[in-house]
Every structure is written in structure tokens, then in C-alpha cells.
Amino acid sequence: MGERPALQTRDYVSGGASQTAVKILVVGHFAVGKTTFIGSISEIEPLSTEETMTRAGQDVDDLKGVRGKTTTTVAMDFGRLTISDRVVLYLFGTPGQVRFVQMWEDMARGALGALVLVDPERLADSFAVIDLIEQYGLDYAIAVNTFDGNPERAEESLREALDLLDDTPVVTCDARDERSSAAALTTLVSYLLARVG
Numbered sequence: 403m404g405e406r407p408a409l410q411t412r413d414y415v416s417g418g419a420s421q422t423a424v425k426i427l428v429v430g431h432f433a434v435g436k437t438t439f440i441g442s443i444s445e446i447e448p449l450s451t452e453e454t455m456t457r458a459g460q461d462v463d464d465l466k467g468v469r470g471k472t473t474t475t476v477a478m479d480f481g482r483l484t485i486s487d488r489v490v491l492y493l494f495g496t497p498g499q500v501r502f503v504q505m506w507e508d509m510a511r512g513a514l515g516a517l518v519l520v521d522p523e524r525l526a527d528s529f530a531v532i533d534l535i536e537q538y539g540l541d542y543a544i545a546v547n548t549f550d551g552n553p554e555r556a557e558e559s560l561r562e563a564l565d566l567l568d569d570t571p572v573v574t575c576d577a578r579d580e581r582s583s584a585a586a587l588t589t590l591v592s593y594l595l596a597r598v599g
């Protein structure tokens with residue numbers, strides 16, 4: 403019995419085309435639509451760790467301003483999306499509640515970048531999220547999740563409110579819609595690949 407050879411790039415080759423796996427974080431404050439986003443776009447059954455929010459959790463769950471939400475992510479969401487015959491995205495959605503934030507450090511390891519989902523009605527809730535992503539040194543794009551009835555917010559004022567760099571991409575998206583979510587990820591990945599390339 404010889405030693406098992408180390409995995410080589412070619413071990414991942416299928417049909418003559420080598421694929422690159424890219425880890426992407428999908429982050430955002432509580433109830434911004436992370437689980438919905440990964441669920442709408444994943445080509446595999448998304449792994450999701452939803453738990454029902456209970457009356458007992460009322461004091462610790464961040465329910466302010468959120469109606470009709472009965473579950474929350476307690477560990478992570480996971481999904482996969484092939485965006486070309488060369489690039490496969492592995493999507494990791496963080497838990498949104500502040501009390502789970504310790505998990506982010508582990509999840510950020512090895513990620514190429516992050517998609518930050520933002521609710522334009524609750525911009526202040528995104529400050530801490532963006533701070534953390536910057537702290538981990540991850541490049542990111544902003545996806546403004548358009549909830550029904552949200553007034554359109556001019557991109558310039560949103561950039562100013564979130565104190566974004568000029569080249570940080572900002573796109574609008576509906577996390578429930580596969581094409582819209584795919585477009586947001588494509589923008590992020592083009593930006594990230596241009597930066598590493």
C-alpha cells in the first residue's frame with residue numbers, strides 16, 4: 403500500500419475544463435434576506451440551519467422592525483452556484499443575529515470576498531456588518547435588497563451613508579429572485595477577480 407498521493411489540480415478536472423472553487427460569504431444584518439438569497443440561487447439543495455424563534459427568545463432576538471418572520475439562522479446557510487465552466491461559487495451565509503457573531507471569523511477564513519445584503523430602510527444595522535468584513539480584510543460588494551414598498555434610495559446617498567469607497571460595487575437585488583441574485587453575485591465576482599488578477 404503506497405502513500406495516498408496529494409490531491410492535484412487535475413483531480414478536480416471534469417470534461418477537460420479545470421474548475422476553480424471560490425468561497426464567497428453572504429452577510430448582512432438580522433432578517434435582511436441571506437437565507438432567502440442562498441435558497442433562491444443554489445443549484446444544490448441549500449443546507450440551512452433555521453430554527454423557530456420562540457417566545458423565550460424574544461428578549462435576545464433582534465425582532466425590532468421585522469414582521470412575519472418565524473425562523474432564524476443559527477449556524478449558517480450553504481449553497482453552490484456554477485457561474486461559468488471555470489468558476490464554481492461556494493456560498494456561505496452567516497447567521498444574522500449579533501449573538502452568533504463569533505462564527506464569522508471561522509467562516510471568513512479562505513473567502514475571496516463577501517456580498518453584503520443591505521436593507522435601505524435599516525441602513526444603520528449594516529454599519530457593524532461592514533466594519534467586521536473590513537476587519538477581516540475581505541473585499542465586498544453591496545446588494546441592496548429591495549423589499550416591497552421600500553422607497554428607491556439614490557445610490558449616491560446610500561454610498562455616503564455607508565461610507566463606501568468609490569470602486570465598491572453597489573447593485574440592487576430581490577433576494578427571492580434567482581436572476582436578480584445571480585446578477586448581484588456576478589457583479590461581486592467580476593470585481594473580486596479583477597482585484598486578484
Ligand SMILES: Nc1nc2c(ncn2[C@@H]2O[C@H](COP(=O)(O)OP(=O)(O)OP(=O)(O)O)[C@@H](O)[C@H]2O)c(=O)[nH]1
Pocket residue numbers: 430431432433434435436437438439470471473474475496497498499547548549550575576577578
Ligand atoms: N419583499 C422581500 N422580502 C424578502 C426579500 N428577501 C427576504 N425577504 C423576506 O424577509 C424575511 C427574512 O428573510 P431571511 O432570508 O430569513 O433573512 P436572513 O437574513 O437569513 O435572517 P437571519 O438568518 O435570521 O438573520 C423572510 O420573510 C423573507 O421572505 C426580498 O428581497 N424582498
Ligand SMILES: [Mg+2]
Pocket residue numbers: 436437438474475479497498
Ligand atoms: Mg438566515
